[in-house]
Amino acid sequence: MRFEDIEIGDELPAEQPDVRVERVREFAKTAGMLTGRFVDHQKAREQGLPGAILPGIMSQALLAAVIHRWAPGCAIQQIDTVFRAPILVDSHPTTRGVVTSTDAGAQTVDVDLTIENEAGETRVIGTAVVRLD
Template sequence: MTINQISDVEFGEELPVFTPDTSLDNVRRFATAAGWAGPRFTDHEAARAEGLPGALVPGIMSQGFLAAMIHRWAPESRIEKVDTVFRAPVIVDQPYTISGVVTDIDEETETVEIDLTVNNEAGETRVFGTATVRIATPA
């Protein structure tokens, strides 16, 4: 179900889980477009040479995934803030799931707060944060 107005939202509602495309090709495309095409984002071997476990998904790309998940759930919403804490690297070519859940609703300002979590296959949190999203009632 997609969300069109604030009254559609319930406290504790879970957004559909989002599986991001963290393939090297996709990350390369993003990094190049964003001007972040350094080898740590585009080349596993070069990243390992820097002491990293593999090529990294850029933080701004992870934030983009979070925004994409929110807009799939509430296409007409406006994301006012995505506030992330990066606890561990998100590695290219590894599977992740992104989940979101509504943890606050303010009907007066027509905003909701969403907890966001990026987990790896072992269920470990790599990135967490919150988003403030405005879901205006259609005129």
């Protein structure tokens, strides 16, 4: 993917990331966040949650992965997320992105990012500034 190939409105390929508990446990262990609310549905419910939830940084990592798969070799200069509602472990979320502006001088594009749950509800929103050569 080159900067010249990109236009406002271009959609990044949507993905259905693997958020099964085994995968989340692997991530949480690596990130030093191996606590019940992320990897144990029962313990999460005891804390008042509807079930185990994805760590925020894992949601952000999933969105960063969408960008890198869309444009291998790009540089994410900035990424920012707003957690409006939790993503449940063992659910089937969808990650999406769309280009909202381009800056030819800086060779960067702005991308809107979202994670939706199975009901199509937007749970996480974000933006990124991505540099492409």
